[in-house]
Amino acid sequence: MESPDKNNCSRLQRLFVEADLASGKAFPADKDQANYLLNVLRLKAGANVAVFNGRHGEWLAQVEIAGKRSCALCVVRQIREQTGPGDIWYLFAPLKQARLDYMVQKAVEMGVSALVPVFTQHTQANRLNDQRMQSNAIEAVEQCGGLNLPEIREAQKLEAVLERWPAERQLVFCDETAAGDDPLHRLKELAGKPMAVLIGPEGGFSSAERERLNRLPFVTPIGLGPRILRADTAAVAALAIVQAVAGDWQNGR
Amino acid sequence: MESPDKNNCSRLQRLFVEADLASGKAFPADKDQANYLLNVLRLKAGANVAVFNGRHGEWLAQVEIAGKRSCALCVVRQIREQTGPGDIWYLFAPLKQARLDYMVQKAVEMGVSALVPVFTQHTQANRLNDQRMQSNAIEAVEQCGGLNLPEIREAQKLEAVLERWPAERQLVFCDETAAGDDPLHRLKELAGKPMAVLIGPEGGFSSAERERLNRLPFVTPIGLGPRILRADTAAVAALAIVQAVAGDWQNGR
Numbered sequence: 001m002e003s004p005d006k007n008n009c010s011r012l013q014r015l016f017v018e019a020d021l022a023s024g025k026a027f028p029a030d031k032d033q034a035n036y037l038l039n040v041l042r043l044k045a046g047a048n049v050a051v052f053n054g055r056h057g058e059w060l061a062q063v064e065i066a067g068k069r070s071c072a073l074c075v076v077r078q079i080r081e082q083t084g085p086g087d088i089w090y091l092f093a094p095l096k097q098a099r100l101d102y103m104v105q106k107a108v109e110m111g112v113s114a115l116v117p118v119f120t121q122h123t124q125a126n127r128l129n130d131q132r133m134q135s136n137a138i139e140a141v142e143q144c145g146g147l148n149l150p151e152i153r154e155a156q157k158l159e160a161v162l163e164r165w166p167a168e169r170q171l172v173f174c175d176e177t178a179a180g181d182d183p184l185h186r187l188k189e190l191a192g193k194p195m196a197v198l199i200g201p202e203g204g205f206s207s208a209e210r211e212r213l214n215r216l217p218f219v220t221p222i223g224l225g226p227r228i229l230r231a232d233t234a235a236v237a238a239l240a241i242v243q244a245v246a247g248d249w250q251n252g253r
Numbered sequence: 254m255e256s257p258d259k260n261n262c263s264r265l266q267r268l269f270v271e272a273d274l275a276s277g278k279a280f281p282a283d284k285d286q287a288n289y290l291l292n293v294l295r296l297k298a299g300a301n302v303a304v305f306n307g308r309h310g311e312w313l314a315q316v317e318i319a320g321k322r323s324c325a326l327c328v329v330r331q332i333r334e335q336t337g338p339g340d341i342w343y344l345f346a347p348l349k350q351a352r353l354d355y356m357v358q359k360a361v362e363m364g365v366s367a368l369v370p371v372f373t374q375h376t377q378a379n380r381l382n383d384q385r386m387q388s389n390a391i392e393a394v395e396q397c398g399g400l401n402l403p404e405i406r407e408a409q410k411l412e413a414v415l416e417r418w419p420a421e422r423q424l425v426f427c428d429e430t431a432a433g434d435d436p437l438h439r440l441k442e443l444a445g446k447p448m449a450v451l452i453g454p455e456g457g458f459s460s461a462e463r464e465r466l467n468r469l470p471f472v473t474p475i476g477l478g479p480r481i482l483r484a485d486t487a488a489v490a491a492l493a494i495v496q497a498v499a500g501d502w503q504n505g506r
Contacts, residue, residue, distance in 0.1 A: 083479075109486050111478065144480040182503050184437065224493075225364065225502035226336075227397040233362050233489055240477075240490035241497050249478035250435050 012050040012060070013041060014142040016149055017073070021056040026064065026074040034071045037063055050079060054148050057082040085113040085148035086248045087194045089169070090239065093118060093201035094125040094155060095231055101136050103232045108140035108150055110239035111248055116196070117155035122203025128155045158209065162216065169194040171219045174238045175210060178223040184245055186220050191246035199235050265303040265313070266294060267395040269402055270326070274309040279317065279327040287324045290316055303332060307401050310335040338366040338401035339501045340447045342422070343492065346371060346454035347378040347408060348484055354389050356485045361393035361403055363492035364501055369449070370408035375456025381408045411462065415469065422447040424472045427491045428463060431476035437498055439475050444499035452488050 019027040029037060037043045045065040051073055052058040058080040064072040090112035094100055107115060115137065117128055133152050141149050165171070170190045174197065198213075205213070213219050224237050243249040272280040282290060290296045298318040304326055305311040311333040317325040343365035347353060360368060368390065370381055386405050394402050418424070423443045427450065451466075458466070466472050477490050496502040 106486050109480055109482050110490070111480055144482065146480050182497075184497050223502070225496055225500075227362055227364055227399050229362050229397065233359050236486055236489040237363070237493035240493040243478055244435075244437050244494050247478075249476070 012048055013037070013043075014050045014052065014058070014145070015073070016138045016142055017051045017053050019051075019053065019073075021051060021053055021059045021075050021078075023075060023077055026072050028066070028070065028072050029063075031069070034069060038065070038069065038071055048076075049073065051075065052080075052147050054085075055082060058147060080147065083147055085150070086111045086243070088112050088239070088242060088247060089114040089116050089196035090150075090235070091116045091118050091158075091161065091171075091196055091198040092235060093120045093123040093158075093199070093231065094128050095202065096125055097129075097132075099230075099232050100125065100128075101132070103235050104133050104136040105140040106232060106236050107239065108137050108146065109144045110236060111146065111243060112150050112197075112239065113148065114151040114153060116153045116161065118158040118161050118198070119155060120158050120201055121206040121209055123201045124203065130154070159212075162212070165216075165218060166194075167218060169196055169218060171195075171213075171216070172197045172238065172242060173213045173219050173221045174199050174224055174234055175213075175221040176204065176223065176228060177210065178221040181221075181223050183222040183224070183241055186222050187242060187245040190220060193246075195242060195246060197235075197238050197242055199231055199238060202231055265301055266290070266296075267303045267305065267311070267398070268314075268326070269391045269395055270304045270306050272304075272306065272326075274304060274306055274312045274328050274331075276328060276330055279325050281319070282316075282324050282326050284322070287322060291318070291322065291324055301329075302326065304328065305333075305400050307338075308335060311400060333400065336400055338403070339364045339496070341365050341492070341495060341500060342367040342369050342449035343403075343488070344369045344371050344411075344414065344424075344449055344451040345488060346373045346376040346411075346452070346484065347381050348455065349378055350382075350385075352483075352485050353378065353381075354385070356488050357386050357389040358393040359485060359489050360492065361390050361399065362397045363489060364399065364496060365403050365450075365492065366401065367404040367406060369406045369414065371411040371414050371451070372408060373411050373454055374459040374462055376454045377456065383407075412465075415465070418469075418471060419447075420471060422449055422471060424448075424466075424469070425450045425491065425495060426466045426472050426474045427452050427477055427487055428466075428474040429457065429476065429481060430463065431474040434474075434476050436475040436477065436494055439473050440495060440498040443473060446499075448495060448499065450488075450491050450495055452484055452491060455484055 047063045051061045060076045061073040090107045170193045300316045304314045313329045314326040343360045423446045
């Protein structure tokens with residue numbers, strides 16, 4: 001669905017940067033970005049790119065060559081105003097690396113505000129490469145035209161996350177055993193509240209975890225239909241109906 | 254989300270077969286399935302598997318070893334009644350192979366009844382491996398617990414498909430430029446009708462294609478939020494809201 005006429009500057013390479021952004025500001029591109037701009041995209045001095053930092057919106061910037069492997073970015077004018085991030089945490093059981101990369105990218109495309117890895121009883125992966133999750137998230141937010149880079153939390157046991165849960169935040173628990181219910185009806189009641197979506201591992205949740213979750217006042221179990229979805233499919237599917245019912249899919253662009 | 258207690262027999266290997274299924278029937282497993290059962294899963298004579306053919310529901314069957322590379326499947330008893338396929342065609346622009354494999358698997362998990370590859374103006378892939386799509390679809394329907402293998406249509410130009418369109422079937426056109434609208438509201442009006450979902454290529458639709466589609470009486474454009482979704486993300490997202498509003502996600506299991 002990527003469209004060249006998506007917005008007036010979408011042909012531009014988008015770069016997520018740390019620097020503050022304002023007209024006339026200039027800052028050095030980091031090593032990897034400089035290498036990408038100069039040696040992969042082969043951009044010349046004066047080439048336009050789009051930069052964003054999650055705070056000041058998206059800006060047109062020009063490449064100023066400083067050497068074979070280094071360049072500066074000179075901020076010209078704002079292209080888009082900053083929009084607030086949606087307020088949807090995405091809780092997921094870590095998967096094996098390839099599917100995890102994919103799932104992180106998808107969650108960013110779907111507009112989550114935080115990635116919260118949780119270890120469940122049937123979680124198979126037990127280590128997480130935070131740096132790799134961060135790179136996948138940055139690549140996805142640059143590609144999908146988003147303005148906000150989701151926060152990536154440290155992996156914890158599900159139980160620990162639930163113990164410190166903020167009471168007002170609604171946790172949508174994607175529970176394959178709840179398939180009979182109407183997910184939209186349940187989600188409508190949550191619209192306007194801070195939300196979180198919990199997707200289990202390929203091994204599913206244990207009965208103990210299910211009982212524990214269903215006893216919590218802030219938990220809303222929803223089903224995702226009669227078929228068994230893989231965790232990465234379930235992530236996109238659940239986030240799609242949450243965004244459509246209670247998220248930013250109704251606000252337009 | 255795969256759960257061991259998903260249904261009483263979900264620990265069983267599921268096999269899609271061509272043969273008619275009824276108690277007491279026996280038939281030879283095809284070469285690949287026999288090899289998988291005997292040399293990959295190392296099943297012994299009398300081992301249980303689940304078989305389904307899209308017509309007679311799902312049945313418990315036992316492996317009868319006929320040789321090192323061949324076995325028969327003896328049908329014991331029905332595990333699940335046949336359910337009709339949903340009636341959602343999935344129209345998609347072919348992607349490069351890896352993402353196409355992925356997208357076919359996802360569409361099957363999401364319960365489409367037909368896979369309809371369409372060439373659009375910005376479609377990059379120009380050849381399609383039907384056999385590979387078929388294998389991906391079979392693998393996905395075996396894995397997701399579905400009972401129906403989607404029909405895989407021959408790839409055609411979008412224009413040709415639209416010219417022969419059955420008037421009563423509603424085509425949900427996923428149009429990134431329609432992002433401002435409420436997709437759920439639009440889909441509710443289609444509930445109960447035969448449906449189809451059209452996802453564009455990574456290059457998006459051309460303005461000419463957009464105008465053409467929006468002029469057709471059976472087309473309903475919907476947006477998928479403010480971010481640019483990759484085609485495979487858009488497929489799962491769009492099918493999720495269609496199934497949730499107007500499909501089989503409300504029927505339970």
